[in-house]
Amino acid sequence: MRIVLVYKEDYPWDVRVEKLALALTEQGHSVTIVSRNLEQRPIRETDGKLKLLRLPRFGQFPLCIRKLLNFPLWFNPIWIFRISQAARHERADLIIVRDLPLVRSSLILKRILGTKVALDMAEVYPEMYASSAQSSDNSFAQRLLKNPKVAQRYETSVLPKVDHTLVMIEESRDRLLRNGISQDRVTIVSNTPPIDKFGGSVHQHTGTNLHLAYVGFLTELRGLDLLVKAVAEYIERGNPADSIKVDIVGKGASKPKLQRLVKELGVRSSVTIHGWLSQEKVTQLMTAANVGALTYRVCGHWNHTIPNKIFDYMLAGLPVLATEVIPIQRIITQEDCGLVCRDLDTADIAEKLEQLRKPELRNVLGRNGHEAVKRTWNWEKDKTQLANAMRSINSNNN
Template sequence: MRVGMLLRGTYPDDIRVRKEAAALREAGHEVYLLCLAGEGVEPATVDGVAIERIDWDGYRASIRAVNRASYLFGSFDGIWFRRARRFAAVHGIDVLHVHDLPLVRTGLRVARSLGGIPVVADLHENYPAAMAQYRSERSLFERVRARLLRPLSRIERAEREAVREAEAVVTVVEEALDHYIEDCDGDPDRVHVISNTVDLDRIDALERTPVPEDVPDGFVVSYVGAFGPHRGIETLIRALSETPEVVSLLLVGAGSEASDRRLRRLAASEGVADRVTFTGWVEFEDVPRYIAASDLATVPHRETDHTATTVPHKLFQYMALETPVLVTDVGPLGRIVRETEAGVVVPPEDSAAVAAEIAGLLGGERTGYGENGRRAVETRYSWARDGERLRQVYDGFA
């Protein structure tokens, strides 16, 4: 079959999209991708995936403004509709695979205009809950503006439509599957879990040494990823003040200038600024060296409707690199870590519990966590299994 993917982002930056495209190509499908243009000269083909790109800056400001209004009030993107319809017609697309909720309604209309080709709605996250979470972190003016221009009820309506009308819905964890079935009236036979597990061949091919120069000495507790209040990094900083001085915190990643300042101020107020290292943004290929150099890797999410229905790639990256993990008891995080015995689980936003677990690990109570995690990503939580599940979804269209 000829699979046409729609991605409202750049490629090949999205790890999940890249893995899925590779899995489908391995099954003999042809994969075409329509995505946004990035900067500079970009290849027309990546790993056998033929790519077309939309240059947003190539459209007049007036056209972009009308398109923006159409999307805000109707969840329909006219520019994407015209480009996706031509893309699908030119390449003779048999199945339209739409990544994430913002483009699903547009993708469904494209499919109908071409005679009703099947649509796979690949919902990377609980999008309405994510929007509610991100908006809560904005200024009062921005929250009011968002509520007026694009209320959450409108986004939830688009989500229900996507789940009901797509021929298949793909999500990342069982908790999200339950949400789409129970809250969106999804057909259980059409909702499938394809998780954010890691491609072991790719991650094992990356270097784990030498240790980066900015990794501190002593017992290193790390966090990898973007910064933001819902990530729970504040809990790690507060916990650090309750641990021995041999413990340091390594923050691998970046956020907005405001979030960076907030975390640095908190570290100073807690008296641990000299024990917190900010690396700044790190290329994906270099991340394993930081994880491998850590004694404990963390996912300290706060509990929200969003974090309760998703799981980040980083958890499985930690496990693949045999690093013990500490996660908060939020949705799938606690479930997976308890089930695999890959580390420890603490209540969300409980710095005392985090400090106590670190003290226990300092005392040598981490035997087997790393090995258990690695074993889990080689068996139950492996991309080999998730890739096969994706191929089975497509077998249903044959």
């Protein structure tokens, strides 16, 4: 098939978009990615077998105007024109839209051009907006644009018109089935890594010192403050401050709060809040780590998606330390590859950190996780699921 893949952020780079696009080209499809262009990159570009078509460059305007012109509202004529341009030029058989906001734009083109439309539901937007509203002090504009009730109505109106939906995890699929979407129009294509991502190396655990590294956005929902507080409690329980090291890398609204918390709790020798680091430095930190932390706050958002970090931790042979987020807890319990802590309970997180000081336990949990990824949670299997979904779409003439 000739496929247009719509991504509402700048490309490159996104791990999942790249994996989907490359897998589709491997399976014989032609893929054109349509993306935002805040970074003022060339409008047309070729990246290997992938064709890129970005929104126009509005360099003559200030950044605030460029953001407005690039904003992924379904009725934004710039997005509609660019997706239409790509679909007409490539004579597209299918438009795959990453996430909810631009689905209706593509459905307009489905009516005009007869092009099929699929949704890659990496995030469940009504749940994400509801969870964010509970944990963040959003501005009036954010509350207006990210209203969970509006998102729910929008989702309910477009999903029955979409030819197929890709979801991340069983919990997301089951939510759609409960809402009346036919099972043969939903496929799980999870956020898993290729088996050879780390060259087959598995962390060998020795010694009683712990090293945790987090790389990503710093937001309230990610529970990094819980991890910092747990480190303070871990030290208060009599464990040496130099027996644990936590590197937190990234940017986001929670960064100033985390920096203040580290200072207030007196754990600066154990916890470092970095900004963005070079990929080389990030790789060094991740290679040195011996525990993977996912102390997310339990909420509807996390209960309907899955972070790629859990599978990266497992593949690298790191035990996973997590809270009771439903899909994460299910995988850890099923594969016996980590420890699950009570939600919001920093004392329980500290206790689990103490348990993980035992290298024998880390080795067992790490090995279990590594074998589970090789057996089940890998991109090779998910590529097969993706191919099955494409065959289903191609054979459906409705």
